[in-house]
Amino acid sequence: MINKSFTITLLFLFCFNTVQVSAQRATRQSAQEAFNSGNYERAYSEFSELLEIFTRDPLYKYYASVCLIRLEQDPEQAETLIKEAIEYNTPARSIPSDATFYHARALQMNGNFSEATGVYQRFANQAGRRTVRDFRVQDYIQQCSRGEGAIAKTQPEREIEPEITNIAAVPLFITPPDIVAESEITPATEPLSGADMLDDEMFADNTLINIETDESETPTAPTEDNIIVEATGEAQIMIEEEVIPAPVVTKDIYYYFEILDKPSLIEIDPVIPEGLNYRIQMGAFRNPVSPAFFKGIMPVYSMINANNPELKTYYVGMFRRIADARTALAEVKNEGFSSSFIVYFLGDRAISADRAAALEQEWGMRPLH
Secondary structure (H helix, E strand, O other), X not given: OHHHHXXXXXXXXXXXXXXXXXXXXXXXXXXXXXHHOOOHHHHHHHHHHHHHHOOOOHHHHHHHHHHHHHHOOOHHHHHHHHHHHHHOOEOOEOOOOOHHHHHHHHHHHOOOHHHHHHHHHHHHHHOOHHXXXXXXXXXXXXXHHOOOOOOOXXXXXXXXXXXXXXXXXOOOOOOOOOOOXXXXXXXXXXXXXXXXXXXXXXXXXXXXXXXXXXXXXXXXXXXXXXXXXXXXXOOEEEEEOOOXXXXXXXXXXXXXXXXXXXXXXXXXXXXXXXXXXXXXXXXXXXXXXXXXXXXXXXXXXXXEOOOOOOOEEEEEEEEOOHXXXXXXXXXXXXXXXXOOXXXXXXXXXXXXXXXXXXXXXXXOOOOOO
């Protein structure tokens, strides 16, 4: 009788523990509910747990990345997850169309401002005006132009000297705000960025200082050759204004890819840049293809097929880095070109994927122009 009771007790405890473990195990429904309710810490924990089982699931990678972006944590992991989500995206397991936006957010949080600007612009070209406005895309692009929006990587805590104060960071995730009247804006309350400080220094160097006299404020009159004559009560002082030429801004381009609202011209046998380049192959055709076929994807290149001179191979885009090519490939497939794929070239000569990966260590840092 005692043994029977003991056995029943053990069986009850085993069943109870099994039910308890099952209740604690993450599910897609529980993770999604946490995400929808704004509990991003719990949602990230559960999506991460799901990814331990479904390691290539693009939807779980997407949500895990968005959680990190909204929590403003671990930008490197956020960028890795969203890139893999776009890479593994399939019609059967598709991710939301705003993945391109969150890819740009992750790049910005990592301090990759140039790449982030390009991806933001790509998202703006694809999305409608209302979506662009709701996502505050132009605000983020302006932040990138000023070098703002990066967050610090996780580092060990260290003692901070008492005299050092923390400057408030620019908010990284901006929700659609109410319209603010111009009179309510007080620009002096926010810290100056590096670009703003440079502008202030230039302005300070060029500012003319009024010489105080016993008489009322005297007018100044401009003359030729940037010489300003300032009249005083007793004499005239010649002040030469230094002319500082505007800086020449150049932007390194690491890929050519865009989706427009209207078809663009097809480039026939274009000049190929030196070194490694990735392209997206759309197909080989015997007869010429209309630009409208490509639905505004650009640039489109038409080249003689190396294996059959009677055919023309059509490619879209030109990329130095495989990550950019994969992002673009996901967008091309979303446009209906499900059979498109990435091809690898050194100049105009086809190479293997392994060779391209090795060459990217060198050529990935060199812009296309």
